Amino acid sequence: MFGDEKPLAERMRPSSLEELVGQSHLIGEKGVLRLSIAQGKVPSMIFWGPPGVGKTTIANIIANQVKAPFQTLSAISAGVKDVREVIQRASRGGKIILFIDEIHRFNKSQQDALLGAVEKGVITLIGATTENPSFEVNSALLSRCQVYTLKSLELDELKGLLHNALKKDEKLKKLSVEIKEYEALINLSGGDARKLLNLLELVIDSMDSTKKISITNDGVWEIAQQRMAMYDKGGEQHYDIISAFIKSIRGSDPNAAVYWLSRMIAGGEDVKFIARRLLILASEDIGNANPTALVIATNTFQAVTMIGYPEGEIVLSQCAVYLACSPKSNASYLAIKKANELVKSTGDLSVPLHIRNAPTKLMKDSGYGKGYKYAHDFPGNFVEQEFLPKEISGEKLYDPQNNPREAEFRKRLIAYWSKRYDYK
Structure with missing residues (x-):
């Protein structure tokens, strides 16, 4: 047992930029x-x-x-x-x-x-x-x-923190400790370095230090569950429970969603914090499978901001249940992530001349806007033309998923763009 020593994360706190991970x-x-x-x-x-x-x-x-x-x-x-x-x-x-x-x-x-x-x-x-x-x-x-x-720590960085603690901490380096499996330590800590180190100490502190300590996923889970703390909006469980809440809605379980919502409300969680997470989820995890979800979530944020607790819990519950029961799609989320990666890898590609703005005569004479086809002048308000830089022509970023609303999108995209993009 480590008695009244400072927590491991505090003992290992870097004192210079060189030590920071x-x-x-x-x-x-x-x-x-x-x-x-x-x-x-x-x-x-x-x-x-x-x-x-x-x-x-x-x-x-x-x-x-x-x-x-x-x-x-x-x-x-x-x-x-x-x-x-x-x-x-x-x-x-x-x-x-x-x-x-x-x-x-x-x-x-x-x-x-x-x-x-x-x-x-x-x-x-x-x-x-x-x-x-x-x-x-x-x-x-x-x-x-x-x-x-500041960015989340990478897997190798988190593992490095664990090994560094075993090697350099005055208490731990006197023990014989082997980390056989990392997944439970890292998953339970959620990428939080402070939480990761304190969890490592908790696990070691719960085992027989007179023998060689072997850390496995099962052992970590068992010890962590025995020491599970009550919800504290200012502490580590704050992030665990909001994670459980979001994942329950993403997993289409309204029962679990309302349970975790109640845990947060009982803990005095900021009503705007919960509503903001619902707003993000409505777009990230439901998106165009049910566009009304974003409307409901936006109205929920506005409503609870005005009325607060206790009445606000009813609005939050309604929204959480609605989002949990909605069809799911992360196609828009994936589309912007793919677009971000494409921009990083290809840089600032030139806008095709025919879709550039041409507010002056010089620009028009230089070819700006030349050849642009105004969609509303064509049957069905559509005409095929290139909108991407030529270097990435045909690059498909949005891929509709398998739900009734996006099935309509896919049908329209196939009719419009099957020659240019890989829509099937």
């Missing part, structure tokens, strides 16, 4: 954040990314590197008074780096209290959020901050 786009050799820190020019910023990918750690490292006083506030418990006290301290004693965890939980007045100090450079604000800052941080504060997106 992942986020090479920000802290790699040419990463924009590394260059900014090296120059000592650290702007106010917001880290946006999933839990356990290094947001708090990077903030600590920045403070150490630039040798600035570091103050931490949690948006869950801090108020305007706490913010003003930090600002007053900075005004008297020099610039402070203020780190606010879960900054999306600050309301408008709390965020407004930061504006003047950030704008005047009295404090350097570093906010951390798992939510899209465009939705949760007011525009005035957002315009004064640089937003950095």
